[in-house]
Amino acid sequence: MNIREAELKDAAAIQVLLEQLGYPTDDGFIAKRLGELSKLTDHFDIVYELNEEVLGFVSLHFIPQIAFEADYAVISFFIVDDNSRSLGIGKELEEYCTSLAVERKCKRILVHSNARRTDAHRFYLRQGFVEYPKDFVKFL
Structure with a gap:
């Protein structure tokens, strides 16, 4: 399998x-965040690598819920390289995240996707996701 946890060498x-x-991010910022986030037990940064080239990335979080016995899995970033789409990489990454969520006995996975990313929306629907009520955000 070409899927593994992200390492500092993957930052660029x-x-x-x-x-x-x-x-867009400043140089060095992603490496700093990878180092910080790798210490957390409820957060995973995952890459898809082929021939030593990172072609996909997912940031996955497990959030405890007071009203449920199980955690809630959240995908906050899901990216396949522009030149590597439609090769099954996204499907493999999503299925890997689903398997991690099942291992932790999660009952659902939430993925955030910008309204303008209609191709991504079709992908998520093919993978078994359903549209859910609106999210609201307050910028601080």
């Missing part, structure tokens, strides 16, 4: 992927 490739989605 992850930065490029994030920029493809419109999330």
Whole structure:
């Protein structure tokens, strides 16, 4: 399998992927965040690697819920390289995240996707996701 937890050496490739989605970052920021987040037990940064090149990235969180016995899995970033889409990479990454969520006995996975990313929406629907009530955000 070409899927593994992200390492500090992946920071530059992850930065490029994030920029493809419109999330520019300063050099060194992703490496810093990878180092900080790798210490958490409820957070996983995952990459898809082929021939030593990172072609996909997922940031997955497990959030305890007071009203449920199980955690809630949340995918906050899900990116496949622009030039590597429709090769099954996203499907493999999503299925890997689902398997992690099942191992933790989660009953649901939430994924955030910008309204303008209609291709991504079709992908999520094919993977068994359903649209859910609106999210609201308050910027601080």
